[in-house]
Amino acid sequence: MIMAEWYQAKILHLCELNNVEDKKDVLTDIKIKFSALNNRDAEQIARSLDYRPFYSQLTSNDREVIEQICDILTILFSMLEPGEIYQRYLIEVSALITNPNASVRLLVLREFSRTALHPQKIFQLLSDTTLLISIINRISDNDLNVAECAMSIVKKIGENPNGLHILYKGELLRTFARLLQNDTISFRVYEVIVDIAKTSQEALEVSAQSGFLNSLINILENEDILLQLNALEILTQLAVFEEGLSYLEQQEVLSKLVQKISQVNENPLSNLLIPGLMKFFGNVARHWPNELFAKYPVIISALFDVIDSGDQNILGPALDTLGYVSASIEGKYALQALGEAMPSALKKITEIVQKMPTALRIRGLNNLALILEVKRVEQDNRILSLTKLWFDSLCDDPLGMIAAICRQPFADIRQAGLEVLAVISSQVWGQEYISTYPGLVEFLLDRNIESFKECKDAKYEVVKCLSQAERNIFDADTMQKFKQFVNEGPYFVDINTEVAIEGAL
Secondary structure: OHHHHHHHHHHHHHHHOOOHHHHHHHHHHHHHHHHOOOHHHHHHHHHHOOOHHHHHHOOOOOHHHHHHHHHHHHHHHHOOOOOHHHHHOHHHHHHHOOOOOHHHHHHHHHHHHHHHHOOOOHHHHHOOHHHHHHHHHHHHOOOHHHHHHHHHHHHHHHHOHHHHHHHOOHHHHHHHHHHOOOHHHHHHHHHHHHHHHOOOHHHHHHHHHOOHHHHHHHHHHOOOHHHHHHHHHHHHHHHOOHHHHHHHHHOOHHHHHHHHHHOHHHOHHHHHOHHHHHHHHHHHHHHOHHHHHHHOHHHHHHHHHHHHHOOHHHHHHHHHHHHHHHHOHHHHHHHHOOOOHHHHHHHHHHHHHHHOOHHHHHHHHHHHHHHHOOOHHHOOHHHHHHHHHHHHOOOOOHHHHHHHHHOOOOHHHHHHHHHHHHHHHOOHHHHHHHHHOOOHHHHHHOHHHOOOHHHHHHHHHHHHHHHOOOOOOOOHHHHHHHHHHHHHOOOOOOHHHHHHHHHHO
16 A cells, blocks of 8 residues: 555645645646556555545646646546445535536536446435535536536436436425526526436426426427527427327427418518428428328428428528438338429429539438438338439439539538439449449549548448449449459559659659
């Protein structure tokens, strides 16, 4: 234990010093010496030290000293079992939760986070109401890292069946209610509540009984569009699991939101809500496309109206929603059943990717990739004939359009084009189109024209799909080139070519 005595002496010496630079030197000594230890020695020292003198220094006026102590304590704490610090220094660490320095608050909360994540140690927190109230109050911390750490601890406690019932009772319930008085902080609290509600049917019921879910839903009736958007964002998380969606349906949330979409033209401000509404229903559609089509057809027609209108303010979220709806096979079939709506939307997407501002062009291409994508294991004649039909309905020469985008000199749009090409190159009809398109195979095999890493990666994916093409689409020589390209990896540089180019210069 002689080594431990050296550290303890250093820590005590630190407390006697008044000069900040001297303190920093001592802390640097401790850190350097400790980092040179093997794990077993480090653990033994961490366990045998008395940390109280360190804690007393965390009220220092010098930020750098505090930061250095926090760094050292983080290392020492990590050597100990979760919950050990709590058991040994309950009073000290509980007081540090309200320390003026954010690094100190974060240090302590991270330690409690380790305890909350440990299935056997979490009970320490559950039985300490005063501590839980302090942690909940930190959700309102003006340092976002501290607030997020507190939020994750409270979520963990809510996931525990005992913790769930403790949180929504008595003083803890009142602590939440007080935080909800402040608009900014309230959404952090709602995020925690919804995250807890998502964990199980019981959690959903207990969260609903607390009344907090209802007060979140009521924000949708608020005059303030920004508050409504924030509420929608959080409720979207609840809608993506089955019981949550059922609960929102029982509370008539979905029908109210549908009504908002249908009344958009009556209220000019409602246009601001459309992106949030589209995102909400897009996420629902991603998980339950059939239910959405069956129960809320007005959403789908509103979606196509927005895309058709070409209103750039709300086009992005509408494209994303169409991408979400189309991502699954069942979503694709549901869209096909609407007749001409989808081919007409695809023509609009062609306009978007050719003529609109870059951000929308990229979004259009990203969602076109989702619309056309079919995983290998899900490919059959029926779905492939649908994606071929959709690709063909983009314009007169859809592959020419995509190939032209893949040759653009800008990395972001070029990459988005190559990603669409990768999606069609994994489908038989796409492979056939690529094999007969003049100059496209040569373009794909030419490494010298890609200078952007992300484009090299995207092009590599295309060639990789083509290297696994159905037999007899490409000749043996081309297949050999594809396979060689894949074996060489995305960043291969041909030395001979480089030498030849330098010689020509």
